[in-house]
Amino acid sequence: MSDTESSTGIIGTRVLGEDFRFTQVANLGWSAGTFDFSESGRMPISGENLWVVPGFVDAHVHLGWTDFSEDDRKRRSPEELQRLISQNLHSTLTAGFTGARDAGGLSKTWIGRANNGELPSPTISGSIDCITAASAQEAGGIERATERVLSNGASWVKLIATDGISSPSSSLNSHFSASQIRSVVNIATQSGCRVMVHAWGGEAITWAIEAGASSIEHGIFLDDDQARAAAESEVTFVPTLCIYRKVYDMITLGSLPSFLHDRVKHIVDVHPRAVRTAMEHGVKIAVGTDFGSVEQHGSNADELLALLDAGLSPKELLQAATTNGAELLDCRCRTSFLLKERMPADAVIFARNPLESATYADPHAIAAVVKTGRVVTV
Template sequence: MRIHVGRLIDGTGAAASADQVITVENGVIRDIRDAREAKTFADPARRCLDWSRYTVLPGLVDAHCHLFMSGTADPEVRHRQLAADFEEIRQAIAGHLARAAAHGVVAVRDGGDYGGHALRYKTEEAPAIPAGMTVRAAGRAFRAQGRYGRLIGRPPLPGQSLAEAIREMTAPVDHVKIVNSGLNSLVHFGRQTAPQFTLKELRAAVAAAHARGLKVMVHCNGETPVAIAVEAGCDSVEHGFFMGEENLRRMADMGTVWVPTAVTMKAYARMLPQDAPEAATAMRNFRHQLAQIRLGRDLGVRIAVGTDAGSLGVHHGQAVGEELGILTAAGFSIEGALACAIRVGGDLLDLPGNREIRVGNPARFIAVEGPPDRLPEILSTSRRFDGSLDPQERFLR
């Protein structure tokens, strides 16, 4: 099978290529070449699909979401989801995964919930997960007693250290989520909260997780909580609002991945009453984070696309496009922003290393109708192709 595509983005950050022909045999990309050259060597007996109106790119990763929650502003729905049982939550999770898939997302990393519902869904409802979708789940996050995080996790048991809790957990988690700060204030701009764990505690916890082959994602905002997480050897800093240049430099040096989730504050600024001071503070928070992303890019920090989908106004799937738009506003090219959602996000989730569109890799990609300069808003038009499937099943919505 040959596919003539209007634009090809390979996922490495390289500029898009125009008018390419992709040859697929037995589910593998065997050749990629300019359409004019391909015509010279074309086999007239071999079918060529005309996707000249489409831009083709690898599937995307949302490296931070909460599948148990919806981005809805309906207070009744949000309140119910805060305490719903698995039977109710599983319907919401199914819808969230379907919406993510409809926006070109092929993998999500869940940041935890109070009941471990996303992890249970992954293990018990695997046949219901959209074809080609990978779900990585933390189960229930860890937090300090009496501190923020009850919605997404629990503290270690009385007398149990954080490291001991990680060593002794039996849930089949894919990674460990630790909460090491509070929330960002919508009243006092730039207010920072104390860390939940000491460097000694967090370093031991990270070592315990790594000994089990598990990566560690740490919720942290503010200079001290982020500094502790980075020095402890965490794999990714989640949010990182108001962490400052010194932490960004240290993250670049250590290879720590940053998941900024800037779309959350933009959503708050949009969803809150426009005359409310909280809306103005949310916008200031967003602009500060945008400046940090720009600085992080300049310093060489590895940035992954994560949305915190499930937060107010942050909708699963759709928010990935919004976060990509934020990265381009911070100075990334669209190809560079997409690499954050493909290469960096995929590495963070330990996805196979053959995700880019290149010769020898599996023929799995998405196509969106329109040119790259209309990304990311056209992600909602995405259709997926999987060359390993039977011909009648290769094209997935």
């Protein structure tokens, strides 16, 4: 594709519809940041061999993290952090993700800059920080910790309810009681915000669903009863599969402690089962990478491939990456999950059919990305 950055439309292309089938359209243009099907725009792109889908959403990512290790991040100079965070935002956008929910680490200032269009970036909503058992105790209780996060400008409250990779154990015991989780959801709701819960399994998932959390993050050991309850309560599942594969690779290469090997290997083996359990019970699945280093950001297609490996069809994958993610982020993210007149002009332009699994393994499958009417070359 040539002159894409100057183009404001495509002629004779295929557009993904609400039924997740492609329809041939004569013109797909964009102006003032929104779609316009009445004309092809200035210097139109020939869409004969192109497929256009709504912009993807990464519903769990750490765009402000430049290194996997917090100690390494702290050693970065302010100038390095500025450059590398900008690179993270741009890499994620060119991977086709025009919307994102930052799960901790990206400041309110960075989110404002991204959403004001100051730099190439997805539209972002974020949790700013995470609430752990330690931070809740330090704040004087879970209620105060929640209020503190909200006062810092978070649009999401992220609750770390079970151990994780960096924990000394892999216990599934909940760090918070059922009543504490309910308090967090109530306070967030009163502020017009919602709650995302990091929970590998156990009672934390059950209590989060019962309390009215909007999403379960990771859910490695999600069981049938929990999946049924999540579907009934319309709780979204964000599994973040491939990050554990990447962590496993880091362990085998010696960049992470070897004592993590067996635990992470077990997670990699059983995690896809949780995705299949969610699918069997009709739980909405959204795409989330949980990426947290410069090397990881931009390789978002790895999560798409992991979801395909877990059993999603290409159609279900597109639903997870577009509709489900956009609905989860709601008005906090301007990413449209419909290619319609006057909707935000956010789209991924594919050079291969996105309804074919092999497309996602092709590093050249994405020809360009459109973000609020601006074409970003890949």
